[in-house]
Every structure is written in structure tokens, then in C-alpha cells.
Amino acid sequence: MGVGDPLNQFEAFVNAVGSVFDGPVTWFRESVVDKNRPEYYWYHRQFRRVPTIDECYTDDIVCFVEANEQFKRDRMVDNEVLSILRQRHHDCILYEGHDHKEKCASIKEQYDKAAENWFIKYGDLGVYGDVKAAYMKQKHRLLWERRHGPVGTGMKNPME
Template sequence: MPDFDKDAYPEPPRKTPAPNKQSALPDPALILTKLFYYSVDLPVTTFRGIVDTVRSNNKSVYYHQKFRRVPDLTTCEEGDYLCYYEADMQWRRDYKVDQEILKIVQERMRACHQREGNSYQQNCAKEIQQFTDASREFQSRYGDLGAYANSRKCLMKQKQRMMEAQAQSA
């Protein structure tokens, strides 16, 4: 037999009472949500589904975009600004590709260094040599061009290097 005071802890009601409706009108929030759903959400969702099915048939992958090689700055006519622009954009793409190549070679060298530990000098000689060659070539081509580098500055640097090499050989 329980030994507690029934007045202090009354038993809960057996059934939950039904909500007491104040009016017979429908809920305005429910009306607004249904109105929004059928007038805005449903048509937009349906249209988007149709567009997605059409686009999924002919999907073009943006990161596999192929650009045609354009002539470099030396072959452009005087005053052909479109050719200048195309050569500059080609140079920028080549610069980004060379940066990524250098990053990959450096990652390979670092991975070999991490894998081999203290004996990396002899075991990673090929990766170290590859990285030094790639970084030397990158530095000779793109080094000291500054923040606003472009194809014209790079061409002038190459021309200057060729003139120095001729002066040293003569």
C-alpha cells in the first residue's frame, strides 16, 4: 500500500482534454502557409525539377575545359590588341599549370622525405633532383617578375637572359 499524501501528489488525468476552440474560423497561419506553398513553392520546385532533368542530359564539366593554344606575343602584329590579350591569357594559364607542376613535385619530395626519415638524402635523391631542377626552371622563367606579371614582362626577361648569354659566350 503506497504511503504518500494524495493531496500533495494528485494522480494525472487519464485522458488529455480536447483543445478548446475559440472560433469556427480556420487558422490564418495555416491558410498563409498553404497559399505560399501552392502559389510560390510548388511552381518553382516543379520548374527546377524540369530544368535539372534537361540539364542532366548534356552536362558539361567545367574543370575539363580545353583551350586552344594561341600564338605567343612574338607572333602578334603591331597594334593587334586582341592577339596581345589572348597571348596574355595563354601565359597566365601556362603560369598556373607550371605552379601546379611545381607543387606536385614538391609534395612528392616531401612525401619521400617523410617516408624515408633520416636516410632521405640517398633514398630520395631522384625526387630532390627533380624538385631542384623544376624550381630552378620556374625561377628562371617567372622569378623577379613582380606581382603584376604578364606575358610582355616575361618575354622581356627571356630576351634579357638571351642577350646576357650571348654576351658571356662572346
């Protein structure tokens, strides 16, 4: 007896009745549905990158909306990256115990740098912050740094 052979006449009958109902459905799925369905190689949906807000014309509303949606997706990704880094640091603290200050220093440094970069880009925008507000924040920060030096270092001496 082979591997797929029925053990008795009843099992052979059940398999025959099952193939009567299942056969056409399986054939239709394999020959029609699967051949016409595009293959997705990624688990999540991938969006094409759209022009950023500084590349949009002032009267191009569609470009503004696309840039805003791209900004929201980027913010969600950055939030998740920050969340993963925070969780890694927390797990390291729990695992290392009293030695966590030495052994988790590199993870904390990565988290602190990522949190600083996140705050530079998204901080103080609020819940309803959009791409235009973030762009204006970036512009104001660059102007401040040009006039007064890097943020957090104090103002330049006016005599220099």
C-alpha cells in the first residue's frame, strides 16, 4: 500500500465524494485565481516615495496631500523605531541588573540619539502636526543655527 492509499472501502468512498466537491474548486483556484493574482513579496504594503513639501509648487494641493501622507507614514515608522530602541534598553536593564550602567551604555546612547533626532523633527508639533508645520520648524531651526549657533549651545557672542 502507498502513502495516500485508503485503508478501507469507506475511506475510499469518502475521498471520492470529497474530490467531487473539492476538485472543481481546487482546479478553479489553481488555474484561474492564482494565475491572475499578483505576487506580493513583502508582508506590508509598500508605498512609492512622493515629493517632499519643499519640492511641491505653492498651488499644488495634491502634492501637499501626498507629502502630508508620506510625512504621517514616516512619523509612524520613526515612532516604532524609537519604541523598539526603548524596549531594547528596558530589556537590557532588566537582564543586566546592577551592571546595566556599563553594559547597556551603547544601547542607551543609540536610544538617546534617536530620541533627540525624533524630537528635532517631530517635537512640539502636537497631535495634529502636519508636513507644513514640520517644514517651517526645520526652516526656523536652520535660521536660528545660522544666526546663533547650534541649538543648546547658548547664543553667539555679538562681538564675534
